[in-house]
């Protein structure tokens with residue numbers, strides 16, 4: 001594997017294309033319509049920014065509970081940046097909780113490291129000359145505030161979620177209309193920022209990861225658009241279909257099944273919405289929530305499912321209400337829906353956001369935080385959150401209906 005990598009590095013160094021040459025090649029390949037000329041501009045900008053930071057070390061922050069799109073895109077960025085002798089450490093603050101993601105990371109050797117935010121605070125972060133956000137704008141990461149506080153400048157942001165606030169970075173590629181960040185990174189690669197080599201084991205694995213990321217963010221290509229298919233077609237020349245199959249075969253754990261079962265039992269349906277609170281769940285099972293939402297939205301006559309629960313993080317003894325929204329209704333904007341129903345916290349940050357057909361939120365339990373041995377109290381606490389969330393959601397689902405119950 002390493003010899004392959006070395007050969008390809010040597011090859012790349014020997015045939016090192018200048019940014020200008022590379023750009024000419026990109027213009028030759030694309031540049032036919034507006035979209036293509038936009039891409040040429042983007043590649044030009046990114047090349048310039050990476051060139052300016054040649055030889056530096058960067059920290060790549062992805063969401064706390066990384067999904068295949070985030071993981072594979074961060075990896076692709078790491079490989080691209082290596083062409084500019086930039087070394088990247090990919091970090092996330094939460095946990096890999098979805099079975100498929102655990103398998104993905106295991107089977108591909110995907111280079112991402114879990115960090116508890118308090119542990120990252122203790123690290124010497126001055127080695128990093130820049131921070132990179134991939135498939136995120138920092139709002140879904142507890143590590144980003146640590147990196148920000150350490151004064152590390154934000155260099156690159158590549159994301160497809162709707163804008164979550166002002167972003168100040170040297171290079172920003174924010175495309176809410178694009179289905180997957182993996183599509184964007186694949187475009188960078190296809191444009192010549194990285195020469196994929198099917199004899200390079202690492203490239204094959206990264207292409208497989210990107211294919212998985214792209215597929216999972218487009219509901220197995222069912223919501224894919226032309227650009228996603230083009231990206232997938234390109235990746236098909238390099239990816240390992242058996243490896244992808246092995247990743248997708250990973251089985252659901254019993255505990256995830258239990259959460260799905262609870263979601264099914266507790267769900268209420270109104271006007272084609274399915275809303276379900278699943279109560280308390282372990283931090284490790286956090287990803288059961290989007291999986292339950294994925295499942296509920298498959299019911300006949302349901303176009304939108306929202307599933308939420310209280311997750312307890314043992315690392316810092318914090319509790320969070322975590323929720324996921326899945327919709328098949330094209331006219332429903334998950335980002336807008338979540339922002340409008342749940343609003344902002346006292347610091348003025350939204351509790352969540354979304355992208356095309358999917359969204360998520362996190363609400364700190366705050367003053368009511370912490371485990372309590374008293375079952376009655378614990379139950380009461382859940383009921384307060386459950387009712388509050390249902391009430392807020394219902395205001396949008398069924399605006400005319402009064403749902404304020406005081407009895």
Ligand SMILES: [Mn+2]
Pocket residue numbers: 069070135160179180181217
């Ligand atoms: Mn994504």
